[in-house]
Amino acid sequence: MAAVLGCSDSRVPVELLFDTGLGDLFVARNAGNVALAGMVGTLEYAVAVLHVPLIVVLGHERCGAVAAALRPQNLNLLPPSLAQLVGQIHLDLLAAGIEGDLDRACRHNAISAAQHLAGTSVLLNKRLLSGQLRIEAARYDLDDSCLDWLGSVAPRSGVGTAR
Secondary structure, three states, X not given: OEEEEEEOOOOOOHHHHOOOXXXXXXXXXXXXXXXXXXXXXXXXXXXXXXXXXXXXXXXXXXXXXXXXXXXXXXXXXXXXXXXXXXXXXXXHHHHOOOOOOHHHHHHHHHHHHHHHHHHHOHHHHHHHHHOOOEEEEEEEOOOOOXXXXXXXXXXXXXXXXXX
């Protein structure tokens, strides 16, 4: 029924959160719910092959990857692949002018990852344009188990619109 790009944090139990059973959701997770190339391809599979009509990018409060991105001086202490992932979050937060506010950064990270899906995938953007797909950003509150819906992603002009 949906695909979820979520953080790998075990405190965010995706299937329980959405009250679904096995096989109901296509769940892809990585630290910081980042939409890097491999994750975009994974979600393209869910949409193209499994005909998933909804992608939810699910961030959460107090995300460790986002917190690390707010402390770029520590990037060299991380393993190289993790540093690349956290560095991508850092660059995005820097471009948005977000410094020091972890909750705002976590919200922005989920929205940005959702927008990145539409902005980098011709397939996903075409499905958005045709109304066959919705991409939503959300934030899970670890303390009260509530979801904050952060908005839908609009299709991008120029991405997959050429004939």
